[in-house]
Amino acid sequence: MKDVLVGMGFSEMDGPHADADFWIHDCLFMPQDHPARTHWDRFELDVDPIQDLPADLADRVESAHREGWGDDGDGYDSPWDRDFAEAIALRGHTTSLSMRHLSGQARGELEPPQRWFSVEKVYRNDTLDPTHLLEFFQIEGWVMAENLSVRDLMGTFEEFYRQFGITDIEFKPHYNPYTEPSFELFGEHPETGELIEIGNSGLFRDEVLRPLGVDCDVMAWGLALERLLMLMYGFDDIRDVHGTLCDLELLRETEVVR
Numbered sequence: 001m002k003d004v005l006v007g008m009g010f011s012e013m014d015g016p017h018a019d020a021d022f023w024i025h026d027c028l029f030m031p032q033d034h035p036a037r038t039h040w041d042r043f044e045l046d047v048d049p050i051q052d053l054p055a056d057l058a059d060r061v062e063s064a065h066r067e068g069w070g071d072d073g074d075g076y077d078s079p080w081d082r083d084f085a086e087a088i089a090l091r092g093h094t095t096s097l098s099m100r101h102l103s104g105q106a107r108g109e110l111e112p113p114q115r116w117f118s119v120e121k122v123y124r125n126d127t128l129d130p131t132h133l134l135e136f137f138q139i140e141g142w143v144m145a146e147n148l149s150v151r152d153l154m155g156t157f158e159e160f161y162r163q164f165g166i167t168d169i170e171f172k173p174h175y176n177p178y179t180e181p182s183f184e185l186f187g188e189h190p191e192t193g194e195l196i197e198i199g200n201s202g203l204f205r206d207e208v209l210r211p212l213g214v215d216c217d218v219m220a221w222g223l224a225l226e227r228l229l230m231l232m233y234g235f236d237d238i239r240d241v242h243g244t245l246c247d248l249e250l251l252r253e254t255e256v257v258r
Contacts, residue, residue, distance in 0.1 A: 001119050001139065001225065004163045008156075010117040010141060015097040015106065017121065020050035022085040024092065026061050027099040028178040029207040031076045032084055041125050042089050049086035057103060058082065060211035069207045090123035093222050094140035095178075102144070103212040112216050114144040119225065130237040131196065137225035137242070139199075148217035150181060153201055157185060157221070164232055170195065179220065180205050187227075191234040198231065199223035 002012065025037055035041060062082070068075040097118050100106040118140045126132040143156070154171060161169055169185055176182040179202025186195040201221035209218060226241045233254065239245045 002117075004160065005117045005119075005139075005141065008115070008159065010115040013097050013101050013106065013116045013118050013140075014120065015094075015100055015118075017091060017123075018045055018047075018088050019091055019096050020053065020085065021087050021089055022050070022053055022058065022061070023096040023099050024089060026065070026080075026085045027103070027208065027212065028095060029064060029205060030177045031065065031078060032081060033078065034177070036092065042092055043123050043125055044087060044089045047088050049083065049088060051086075053082075053086060054103070054105065057105075057211065058085070061085075064207045064211050069210045073207065075207075092124050093122050094118050094120045094138050095220070095222060098140060098142050098220060099212070102142075102209070102214055102218065109213070110144065112144045112146060115141075117141040128239070130239070131227065131230075133226065133238055133242060135242075136238075139223035139225055139228075140221070141223075142204075142218055142220035144214065144216060144218045146216050148203060148219050150183075150203075153183070153203070153219045153221070156219075157199075157201070161187075161228075164228065166228075166231055169198075174200065174202075176200065176202055178205060178208050179203055185221075185223070187231045189231060189234070189236070191236060196227055196230060197224075198227045 062080045064075065065080045066075045067073060101116055119137055121135055122138045123135045126134060157169055166187055169187055171183045171185060174182045174184040182202035184197055185199040185201065187198050189196050199221055204218045204220055226238050229235060229241045230238060235241055
C-alpha cells in the first residue's frame with residue numbers, strides 16, 4: 001500500500017494516536033457540538049490536556065468557527081471552548097496528521113506542490129457489524145497545488161485503485177463540514193453486488209485552509225484499508241480482515257498488490 005503511494009509521488013507522514021481535539025476536529029471546522037465529537041463516537045482519554053497549542057493558530061481557528069472566513073464566510077455563531085479543544089482523545093481519523101502538516105507544525109512551512117499520505121490506525125466508538133470496527137486502518141492523503149479540481153481528485157483515485165485491480169468506482173456527492181465539494185467513494189462487492197462505502201473525499205474549505213496559513217487548493221481523502229480488501233478478495237465481513245476473528249495465516253499469504 002505504501003509502495004503504491006510512494007510510486008505515485010507521495011511522501012509519508014506520521015503523528016500521535018492520541019491527540020488534542022483541536023487537531024482532530026477544530027482545525028477541520030467541525031463545530032464543537034457536532035455528534036462526532038460526543039462520547040458516543042469518540043474515545044476521550046482521562047489525561048492532562050495538551051499544553052502547546054499555537055496561540056495564533058488557535059485564535060484563527062476560533063475566529064473561523066465563530067465568524068467564518070472572508071467576506072462571504074459564515075461561522076457557527078456558537079460558543080467555542082478552548083478547554084474542549086485542548087482535551088485529548090484517540091484520533092477518529094488521521095486527518096489530524098494532515099492538519100499538523102498543513103499548519104507547518106510538523107515539518108515547517110510547506111510550499112506547493114506537495115503530496116502526503118499516511119496508512120495509520122484510527123479509533124471510533126462504533127457498533128461492531130460486518131462493515132464497522134472499533135479500530136481500523138485509514139489511508140489518508142492530500143495534495144496541495146494551484147487550481148485543483150474534482151477531475152484531479154477523481155483521477156487520483158482511479159490511478160490508486162487500479163493498482164489493486166479495482167476499476168469501477170462510484171462517486172456520490174456528500175456533505176462534510178471541512179470540504180466543499182465533497183464525495184463519498186463506493187465500490188461493488190464482488191460476491192454480493194452490494195455497493196460498499198470505501199472512502200470520503202473533497203477539497204478543503206477556506207475555513208480549514210486559511211487559518212492554517214495555506215492560500216492554495218488542497219484536495220484530501222480518507223480511505224478504508226479493510227474495506228478495500230473486502231472488494232479485492234470477496235470478504236463479506238470486515239472482521240475477517242482485522243480483529244480477533246481473522247485468519248492470520250490467510251493475511252500473511254495473501255498478496256495485496258496485483
